[in-house]
Amino acid sequence: MDNTIRIPKIRLGSREFDAFYIWFAVLSLGFAFGVVGAYQVLRYGLQVTGLTDQVPWGLWISIDLSSIALGGSAFVFGVIVYLLRLKRFEVVGRLAVLLGFLGYSTASLVLLFDLGQPLRFWHPAVFWQSHSLLWEITMCVILYLGILVAELLPVILEHPVFSEHTLIKKNNFFKKISEFLKKLSHFLHKAGPALAVIGLSLSLLHQASLGATYGVLSGRGLWFSPTAPILFVTSAMGGGTALLFILSVFVFRVMRPGLVADKTLYDVARISGAMMLLCTYIRLWDWAVTNYYSFDNIVATQKELLNTIAPYSLAFWIGQILFSLIPGALLLSSKRVRNLSKYPLLGSRFGCGFSLLARWTCREGPTLSQVGMAFPALVLFLHPGDIFRTANSYAWDVDASQNARLRDCRLRCL
């Protein structure tokens, strides 16, 4: 097997660039941007975010919630590889675990900067309030991160540096460490099925709880939704797997061609497409139920208010139905799309891009955030402070429900 990693070249006219360095530069830029934002938040407090008591959770909550969702492929493939024992997915499964680890650690880091008291991040782990969904999510994320590390470690420890380094042969201490790591790796690998089961339950628990975080807010008519948990679980499975598909196409087609059969990649796409269509189907029923109950005073008032501020219904049909229906169908029939298309990869990649949009819009279904939610990248070109203010304006739905709440107070009073 060809063991070298191929880095694609980008051609501009007659010149050729190494894509790795360009990608690295982009990443560094993003990182520098994040450091500036983090400094501002830590130094001046959450006032720089432009959030208010009326809009206490802004766009970035949605972003880091979606990074948890995009890590959703880890538990899907943990089950496929360790419980269903489908050998051909083993290599893709490793990528899924890495993706899950990145997604979850990103979310934990971002959430740190969203706390009013970042130094008290450890409080939920010590001061339990087990009625709180947020507490449950925190605990699940902490434990699941541990599981992901345990699943990831054997893969990392396979690297020859842990078994063949010259220091290991020379020094007895390093030799012992190397032997221990080998045993640990073996044990963790053996424990794979158990880890997969625990990981699956933790994932389902907190992905559902993320939905319920919004779903239980009975004071907010349009957020309150018994369907939110199942919507969040299915959208995490669909969206996470879609991201995995993009990455595995890149990794196993471009960087390490031949390592994974194309058939397996199409299966990944089909899993993602199916989950996405399932999510859309449930979302449609959720929509129907919300409308059915719209004689309810609060729901009616809030819907009316939303429609005065923005084309709510249009945005729903385009952002939440169309944007998940099209990529869902594309991914589900990815093999046929490939055969029909002149540019096979392009077709499926478009599907992936759309599926990410769907991910965001689906995810935000219960919060009724709109298509705008799917373009946080546009915001990146603004001043850091402006980002959060822009986030604010995207969160208009929160504002609307707040107004509706007050209006309802007044109706109720008399």
Added chain:
Amino acid sequence: MTDENKKPNKTGLPRKGFLAVAGSATGALIMLQASKPTKASRNPSGAEPGAHKWGMVIDINLCIGCNYCTYACQAVNDLPVEMKYNKVTLEETKTGAEFYLSRPCMQCEHPPCVHVCPVGATYVRDDGIVTMDYDLCIGCRYCIVACPYDARVFNWKKHVEPNAFTPEYGHPEVERRPRGVMEKCNFCEHRIDSGLARGLVPGIDAAATPACVDVCPTGARVFGDLNDSESPISKILASTKTPIRLREDLSTEPKVYYIPPQAEVTTSSEEEL
């Protein structure tokens, strides 16, 4: 020896070790929960549990919208201008008559904010007051999202300016809260606790009564013990035909009651709203 016989020996020991470590870690954490340091400090008045149930009645007919309650609250609780525990808004009945609605925290019996707090930083005291533990709060703001009454305020920045409402409306009686914690109206619990310790009766003696009640120029606000049938608040509630609580459909059971505009009650029956 066949492979099948070998297997349990190979993995049996580490699995046991793993279970032991995981089990003892979980046990230690659960033990830690039993000995939470905050439990004892949560009954500062020293009164026996359930002896009092503090409540408030706001008579909308008497409210003139002067905002003194808001200002006195901001002076006593040392709040910046933009942070208000108590909000006064101009509202309108269905028939078009205007009135002022002043809203402190409703001090719910089943507060949505308390249920959602991930660290238990906000809690219901034995006397029914919903209050905050500023040392526990991590500033996640889930409670502000959950509150249907818009009663909670967050410290978005550090409060450094001098109090704008001192000395006209009173003097700060509590410590300033740090940046990044949530806070809310707590019926001036510091006044109630120290008043009870000195033998005063909250709702009757001004020193033991919330600042907003003391300052109200028309007496629109009445504070007292809902458990005591002889307290002024219980008498008013007993004599009012239709006291109203906000958003009763949410089953939060607020302890702040409103006496609706009399003209409206007699002319229309809009209770089904």
